[in-house]
Amino acid sequence: MSKKESGNKLNGRDLINIGIYTAIYFVIAMALAMTGLIPIFLILLSSMIGIVGGIPFMLFLTKVKKPGMILIMSTIMGILMFVTGMTWMPIPFSVVTGLIAELVYRGGNYKSMRSAILTAGIFPLWSCGNYLPLFLQREQYFADRTSYGQEYVDSVMNLTPVWMFFVLLAATFVCGIIGGLLGKALLKKHFERAGIA
Amino acid sequence: MSEETWTPSKKKSLLDPRTKLLLIFVEAVLVLATTGGERLFWFRIVFAVLPFLLLLSAKRYKICIIGLAVLCTIFLLEYTVFPYAHGLSASMLVLVITIINRFLPAYLTGVYVIRTTKVSEFKAAMEKLHMPDVLTIPMCVMFRFFPTIREENEAIRAAMKMRGIRFGGGKVGKMLEYRIVPMITCAAKIGEELSAAALTRGLGKYKKRTNICHIGFGWADIVIFLLVAATVLYWILGVFA
Numbered sequence A: 001m002s003k004k005e006s007g008n009k010l011n012g013r014d015l016i017n018i019g020i021y022t023a024i025y026f027v028i029a030m031a032l033a034m035t036g037l038i039p040i041f042l043i044l045l046s047s048m049i050g051i052v053g054g055i056p057f058m059l060f061l062t063k064v065k066k067p068g069m070i071l072i073m074s075t076i077m078g079i080l081m082f083v084t085g086m087t088w089m090p091i092p093f094s095v096v097t098g099l100i101a102e103l104v105y106r107g108g109n110y111k112s113m114r115s116a117i118l119t120a121g122i123f124p125l126w127s128c129g130n131y132l133p134l135f136l137q138r139e140q141y142f143a144d145r146t147s148y149g150q151e152y153v154d155s156v157m158n159l160t161p162v163w164m165f166f167v168l169l170a171a172t173f174v175c176g177i178i179g180g181l182l183g184k185a186l187l188k189k190h191f192e193r194a195g196i197a
Numbered sequence B: 001m002s003e004e005t006w007t008p009s010k011k012k013s014l015l016d017p018r019t020k021l022l023l024i025f026v027e028a029v030l031v032l033a034t035t036g037g038e039r040l041f042w043f044r045i046v047f048a049v050l051p052f053l054l055l056l057s058a059k060r061y062k063i064c065i066i067g068l069a070v071l072c073t074i075f076l077l078e079y080t081v082f083p084y085a086h087g088l089s090a091s092m093l094v095l096v097i098t099i100i101n102r103f104l105p106a107y108l109t110g111v112y113v114i115r116t117t118k119v120s121e122f123k124a125a126m127e128k129l130h131m132p133d134v135l136t137i138p139m140c141v142m143f144r145f146f147p148t149i150r151e152e153n154e155a156i157r158a159a160m161k162m163r164g165i166r167f168g169g170g171k172v173g174k175m176l177e178y179r180i181v182p183m184i185t186c187a188a189k190i191g192e193e194l195s196a197a198a199l200t201r202g203l204g205k206y207k208k209r210t211n212i213c214h215i216g217f218g219w220a221d222i223v224i225f226l227l228v229a230a231t232v233l234y235w236i237l238g239v240f241a
Helices: A012-037 A039-063 A069-083 A090-107 A113-136 A138-144 A150-159 A164-194 B017-032 B037-057 B061-084 B087-116 B119-128 B133-162 B172-200 B219-240
Strands: none
Touching: A012 A039, A012 A069, A012 B133, A012 B172, A039 A069, A039 A113, A039 A164, A039 B172, A069 A090, A069 A113, A069 B017, A069 B133, A090 A113, A113 A164, A164 B172, B017 B037, B017 B087, B017 B119, B017 B219, B037 B061, B037 B087, B037 B219, B061 B087, B119 B133, B133 B172
């Protein structure tokens, strides 16, 4: 940009970048969510989003120079989850995880690669918000899903005791970091060469 | 704002963008998340039929016919094949039937809204709802961007198929890299152009933008509002009864 960036306020270009990368991220997440019909994949979903989503997210982080961008992306993901039928719980959850991710990346002054990878680990935690109804409103969740077939309900039920939520958080975090490293490698291999990172 | 302003196109869509948002909202809560359970069954049917009518009103016959065909297939499966299925195949069948029954109305509503709402109209509606710019601009860009991603994805899929990189092509591991990376590259490039275009439309300034789109509520909006109000009222009565 030839013009001097005006302070820390987000301008149109930043907002458009958020839109573009959120769109890519959302499409990838939805493609993965289609596999969630198989019970075991439902549980692995957030981890898979961490790994695969890490690629566009790392590229997104190279565009993030001002506070607020990660938070906005996370909030929009939460709203989209609500629209796609995951109840209201993902919205506050994704705001909180987005805020944490934002603060971590801010700690690295929006350029340190190490905090970028850590951020890539924290950011996909928003997808765990989708599981909240599964744990907090257990009865209702399964009552709604009896029509999926008893076998589906049973296998999901067996896979998800309450402590599982924390395991999921941890697994998503680890997978997010793997995704971040993967994204970093691809950034080097492809995007820097193409001149877009 | 009392005088009639020039509208860019004569063909105004039936519903106000705000009503469309409300519809998406209701479809998400009522049909997708099946709030309210059995009590709201008939309302759910109404809201499942609604997207078809809306698509007809917007003259999107093709998607409407495809939707109907899918629905008919599902009903046929449910009433002819399902009673004879056992064990695993039965539960798989139930899964497919439920998922499609549940997702189809919401999906069709989504298609209707995206196809009939211009980005400017969406922006105008959001401004009237006093949503902050930092949320609406990225969302506008997203709506504008989904069709692009789809197009690019198709092209990349075709190109990679030639190299044998597809499901069942023996190179599944490579799919991740060779499908996602080109897509992101394309998207980033297109995004650069898109930001340049948007900046010329004044999205880069903090000043309040003017909008040429004239949005307002009509009779169809009122019908939808009454329908939604009736649903909510009936639901609340059910909760306290």
